[in-house]
Amino acid sequence: MLTAQKIWSPTNLKEAWEIQNHIGIGEYCLVSGGTWLRTQWEANLREMSTNLISLEKIAEMQEVTEQLAFGKREIVIGAQVTLANCIESELMQTYLPSLVKACRRIAAPSIRNQATIGGNIYTAAGDTIPVFLIYEAKLRWFNGQTIETEPLEQWLITLQANQFKRDNRMLVGLTIEVEAQDDFSFFIKVGRRETFTASLVTVAGKGTVDNNGLFGSVLLAAGGGPVPARLSATELATCNRSGSTELFKSIYKSITTEFEATTDAFASAEYKKTVVANLLVSELFDRWEKNHLGGVTNVAGS
Ligand SMILES: Cc1cc2nc3c(=O)[nH]c(=O)nc-3n(C[C@H](O)[C@H](O)[C@H](O)COP(=O)(O)OP(=O)(O)OC[C@H]3O[C@@H](n4cnc5c(N)ncnc54)[C@H](O)[C@@H]3O)c2cc1C
Known part of the structure; x- marks a missing residue:
């Protein structure tokens, strides 16, 4: 039997959240670059959902920015930032050279043009994660109301303890404090x-x-x-x-x-x-x- 596929393209977080809620848990799949999902679908490890919610048009998830928070310098990386963007980013080259190196070692250039930081982290198996762990990165989640932060390390520990069951929060990005000078x-x-x-x-x-x-x-x-x-x-x-x-x-x-x-x-x-x-x-x-x-x-x- 043929099933009609519906692709949603929200332009902001609230809209994406409303679409999620409208469809209902288990009936949709968030798609960033789709590179990891594609391998799962092709290998029949996961069924393709009839509702695919593409995050690629959500502007607030696309940027790498620098900000001062309580006098400390932070780099904010949007979940939709691609691995290729990370490699090219001057901010990352200056403050997070190990992350740039990690991104360079993931897949081939064609994949890196699509694959995102958010997708890499959300799989809980991405090669960038050890670098984010040593920078004590904090994840930024949208819970339908506000953006909440959670240390990446804490999220990974909880995820493992909960048999890798995830909630319906959307990963907006992450922040990293980069003030300390490392040798x-x-x-x-x-x-x-x-x-x-x-x-x-x-x-x-x-x-x-x-x-x-x-x-x-x-x-x-x-x-x-x-x-x-x-x-x-x-x-x-x-x-x-x-x-x-x-x-x-x-x-x-x-x-x-x-x-x-x-x-x-x-x-x-x-x-x-x-x-x-x-x-x-x-x-x-x-x-x-x-x-x-x-x-x-x-x-x-x-
Ligand atoms: C040929 C090939 C080689 C690869 N090599 C490597 C490698 O060497 N190292 C490596 O780490 N990975 C590798 N990958 C896997 C993959 O490309 C990367 O992990 C990539 O960064 C995933 O990002 P994505 O945007 O494509 O994620 P997607 O496939 O879009 O999503 C991955 C998962 O995260 C969820 N998700 C995505 N964004 C969000 C969000 N904002 N909020 C909540 N949930 C979200 C999706 O629903 C899905 O479950 C490879 C893939 C391919 C096809």
Whole structure:
């Protein structure tokens, strides 16, 4: 039997909300770039809804802006901003180079022209999420009345606890505070081949290293588990500690204990834990060596 497809194109959040309510939960699907949805529909992993609500005409979801809130600089990224827009954005290149790197490592240019930040986050599996976690991004949701904010980390934890059941809020975008000056930030993706491939694991980190080799404000996150997650215990074990063989060994151990990896068709949880620990420790060691006295220190002797 043929089913008529209806495509809705609201031009603002209120209108989109009204359409949602009019159709009713379970009877519609929000579409941003549609790149993730397309793979789900084509692989028969999800049925195509008869009502597709396209978000592409909602102006307030399209921009990347900079604002001062309580004296702090924030970057506000609309959910409809594409991965290609992120790569080109001067604001992102200046304040969020790791995010630009993450976007560059997602799919091919043709996909990145359509794929959005909102869609990438909402899947709870997108490769940009570890970067947003280390920047302690706050999600902006429209609940029909107002815009409410929620830390991304909190949303991911709740989502997992609720068996990935989502409510009907619309993701408007996210905000990131960028005032603090970091000495380093990084993003690394490991896939099954070099380019245009889904990730096995992703890691992101940022922080400072002073002249005495002391780590400060270290934030770490990894993807490759049920949801991407911060590695808070490892962050705690790293901050205010000087680089040494013992420290790097203990960071490695802490990561393999803390990181909850999942086994999939291509890699075991144990393998992913080892890769994540290797990536993060070697990256921290590298940054420590470069920043600490210009990179002339021998770790064994420090
Ligand atoms: C060939 C190919 C390669 C890919 N490679 C990668 C990769 O390497 N890394 C990676 O992370 N992803 C990859 N993807 C997946 C996908 O392209 C990205 O995750 C993309 O960012 C999703 O954004 P989108 O706008 O297309 O989302 P959509 O497909 O439009 O939506 C994704 C989900 O989010 C919901 N949604 C979208 N916007 C909102 C909103 N504002 N509020 C509430 N719900 C919303 C939708 O209903 C849907 O459930 C790939 C896809 C393809 C086709």
